[in-house]
Amino acid sequence: MxxxxxxxxxxxxxxxxxxxxxxxxxxxxxxxxxxxxxxxxxxxxxxxxxxxxxxxxxxxxxxxxxxxxxxxxxxxxLYQDELSKVVLIGVGHLGTALLNHNFQKNNNTKIVKAYDVDPKKIGTEVSGTKIYAMNELATDDNSDITAAILTVPVAHAQEAAEMALASGIHGFLNFSPTVLSLPSHAYVRHVDMTVELQALIYFLNHSMEERNSD
Amino acid sequence: MxxxxxxxxxxxxxxxxxxxxxxxxxxxxxxxxxxxxxxxxxxxxxxxxxxxxxxxxxxxxxxxxxxxxxxxxxxxxLYQDELSKVVLIGVGHLGTALLNHNFQKNNNTKIVKAYDVDPKKIGTEVSGTKIYAMNELATDDNSDITAAILTVPVAHAQEAAEMALASGIHGFLNFSPTVLSLPSHAYVRHVDMTVELQALIYFLNHSMEERNSD
DNA sequence: TCACTTTTGTTAAATAGTTCACAATCTAAT
DNA sequence: ATTAGATTGTGAACTATTTAACAAAAGTGA
Structure with a gap:
């Protein structure tokens, strides 16, 4: 249709x-x-x-x-009629910000669980989302999950993505400043704040130059 | 050149x-x-x-x-030879995540100060960045600041941007899910995580359909 | 009903961005 | 030195996206 x-x-x-x-x-x-x-x-x-x-x-x-x-x-x-389930991997400040953001209200998308390596966080809840141990990720069955939000440190992003893929997740929203290398049946979107900030500064400087020289 | x-x-x-x-x-x-x-x-x-x-x-x-x-x-x-100073407006989880991110290390960009409305946060420091009262923003002289990172709730984004503009800031990295309406001498880049997540889900669903129907 | 205004949907033109194809020319190894 | 191989830089072709222009259709108000 x-x-x-x-x-x-x-x-x-x-x-x-x-x-x-x-x-x-x-x-x-x-x-x-x-x-x-x-x-x-x-x-x-x-x-x-x-x-x-x-x-x-x-x-x-x-x-x-x-x-x-x-x-x-x-x-x-936009397929917002049915609830899309996503998981969040890496409960740092950025991950917490996303957990606090109510995606369900406007987007019919729900972060159903989160993963982290920190034993102090495992088992607790943030904004009603329970946090599981990272090493459970590879063996969990996440085939009902639409996408994973990756908010882990850059050094662990590739590894975490591979584990998520193994658990049955094919979509990724990657916040780590690295290009993920995954098989072609995975789909990755990359949000890179550092790049955005640098691009902003580049355009600011160049548009200023244009104004001065014209 | x-x-x-x-x-x-x-x-x-x-x-x-x-x-x-x-x-x-x-x-x-x-x-x-x-x-x-x-x-x-x-x-x-x-x-x-x-x-x-x-x-x-x-x-x-x-x-x-x-x-x-x-x-x-x-x-x-990319003008990374000289340090670019930026300010952060709104010290929530996302703002804190950005304050903890060391932009200076790789990008020669420094968040020199932050603004927030919460009296409990004002005067404290996060990752070495001091937090000032939001109502000082409009009257501060920020003409040496390249850009403002906007991480305030959506209801206050427009107002905060206008105050920052009044203080002499022309570049904005807007994380609030709203389109800012500013005069043409302002330059805005918009990072919208909700939109990114929805776009991801849309593409996932449609590429799956393609595979099924072809 | 009729005249006039608004606004869509769409074809065509213009602009922007990517990829192809390959000559030019440098490297590296003998 | 010579040669085989690698790799750039770039016009040309192609693809994608935006913008212009306008006919067709519907709204609005007398």
């Missing part, structure tokens, strides 16, 4: 559209035009219309989009 | 190249070919050669690239 030819760039914007629509519905906004939505998100309105067009005609000419309808459609498209 | 026509996509890869080269130099690797570098980073070797070519001829035919030379070149290009 769903179109397989949705461009990557479009697919990556869907979660942002979805969350923004949730906000709009909450504040009681029932309709929105592509241009108003675009102003809000700082995305060109044509891009937004084109993105939606990959899924068929979701709006009405002369009217715009029904926020509730669009939100419901995106929820289905 | 530096080329202004470096594509955005290239510029965004430079920090990754730089960090990887640091690792290679550390383990004593003195030369690398674009194909070996590409295998390591999971980036096509042509893309790597083309990226470097925007800065001139950095390699040697039949030999490859000198890791030390390339790293030094990128350090200069």
């Amino acid at each position: 769903a179109n397989q030819n949705v461009p990557q760039a479009t697919a990556e914007r869907l979660p942002l559209y979805y969350r923004t629509l949730q906000r709009l519905v909450t504040i009681g906004k029932t309709r929105i035009s592509s241009s108003e939505f675009g102003d809000l998100l700082q995305i060109d309105s044509t891009t937004i219309r084109k993105d939606f067009s990959y899924f068929g005609a979701l709006g009405r000419k002369g009217y715009g989009y029904d926020t509730q309808y669009l939100m419901d459609f995106l929820r289905k498209t | 530096a080329n202004q026509n470096v594509p955005q996509a290239t510029a965004e890869r430079l920090p990754l190249y730089y960090r990887t080269l640091q690792r290679l130099v550390t383990i004593g690797k003195t030369r690398i070919s674009s194909s070996e570098f590409g295998d390591l980073l999971q980036i096509d070797s042509t893309t790597i050669r083309k990226d470097f070519s925007y800065f001139g001829a950095l390699g040697r035919k039949g030999y490859g690239y000198d890791t030390q030379y390339l790293m030094d070149f990128l350090r200069k290009t």
Whole structure:
């Protein structure tokens, strides 16, 4: 049913559209035009219309989009109708921040358990999520788990990912500053804060230069 | 001197190249070919050669690239020769994780101070970084600060960004799940973990479908 | 109902980014 | 020195993404 030819760039914007629509519905906004939505998100309105067009005609000419309808459609498209279970590996500060973040509320995604090496943490709970010993990971059956969030020190990221893969997990959100080397049936997304900060500083410096020299 | 026509996509890869080269130099690797570098980073070797070519001829035919030379070149290009000062706004778990992360070691970037609203935190230090009261932010002179890392709750992100802007900060790394609305002389990068997790789940589900239906 | 405005959905054009293909040229080994 | 092999740097082709332009359709209000 769903179109397989949705461009990557479009697919990556869907979660942002979805969350923004949730906000709009909450504040009681029932309709929105592509241009108003675009102003809000700082995305060109044509891009937004084109993105939606990959899924068929979701709006009405002369009217715009029904926020509730669009939100419901995106929820289905993003598979947010069924709960996605994820595990968190590495309960440091970043891991704790993610455990405290209520993914379930807006995304129908739940961190069902966490793993850590620290004996003081094992057996305790953070925000209602129980922490298990890291060495159980490789032997657990996690085939019902959609993805693992990796927040371990960089030196252990590859090893932890391999254990998670062995336990049946195929999706990874990697926060460690290293490129994971995994078989092709694994899918990895990489969030690298150091790289983001460096990129920010690079662009700041270069846009300043442009202004000075032009 | 530096080329202004470096594509955005290239510029965004430079920090990754730089960090990887640091690792290679550390383990004593003195030369690398674009194909070996590409295998390591999971980036096509042509893309790597083309990226470097925007800065001139950095390699040697039949030999490859000198890791030390390339790293030094990128350090200069990324303005890592001079220390970049940043501030952190919002000392929750995520903020604390970032304060504990030693940006200075690899990136010549230092979080020089932090702001928070919690009276219990104000005046204390986390990882050697002193925490100041949020209401000092608007009146402080932060014109020597390159960027602000925003790790405040979503409801206060816009307000905090405006105060930081008023204090003289123009660059923002925003971790709050909201689009900031700031004047055009501000530059914002957005890291949204919720969006990343949702995008991961979307891609996982759709690549599975493809495999089943093909 | 009619005239006029709004806004979508879409084709086509423009821009950006990646990959191919290969000449040029350097290395390395004899 | 010579030669075989390696590897860069780069135009050209290709692919992906964004933006422009506008006809078609629906809304709005008299």
